[in-house]
Amino acid sequence: MGNSLVNSYVDTDVIIRLFTGDDEQKRKDAKALFEKVEKGTLEISVPDTVIADAVFVLSSPHLYGLPRNQIRDLLAVLLRLSNFKVENKQVVIKALDFYVDKNVDFGDAMLAVLTRASKNKLIYSYDHDFDKIEGIIRKEP
Known part of the structure; x- marks a missing residue:
């Protein structure tokens, strides 16, 4: 082989x-x-x-x-x-931790990890679960 x-x-x-x-x-x-x-x-x-x-x-x-x-x-x-x-292996690994530690949906955890890594830390969302995560600024549209 x-x-x-x-x-x-x-x-x-x-x-x-x-x-x-x-x-x-x-x-x-x-x-x-x-x-x-x-x-x-x-x-x-x-x-x-x-x-x-x-x-x-x-x-x-x-x-x-x-x-x-x-x-x-x-x-x-x-x-x-x-x-x-x-x-995005490292994003997935961090998102799994958020999924457990912050009790958010996995999709939201993925977005949270990406948002925290972004320059402006801003996410537009109606979902208050993002308020549980430090380092993110959530705004409603």
Whole structure:
């Protein structure tokens, strides 16, 4: 196999199967896939929307209803893998912390991290959840 590294994409459902085990065969297959990523024989890329979808599915009371801190901890395992490439990886990691610590929606957490990193720190929103986050100026349009 040499030093060739295959770069592929993964869908949210594979991540969900890995963490939930609601289909044991799919969990085993997903685990084997991510073991290749961990060993460095496979590189997986995902847009940050895949992480957002995973947060939504895992947290939904109609589906898995996992607590926020458990979701962050599960996803952190993948995010620590050097061959698991995520668009805006550092933003996603910080957003997962805001999602837990500030009790805001993950999408709002992503916006909060980006806003805090911006020059003017300003976000236009009707959502008062942004008022919970230091370093952001929220204005209504």
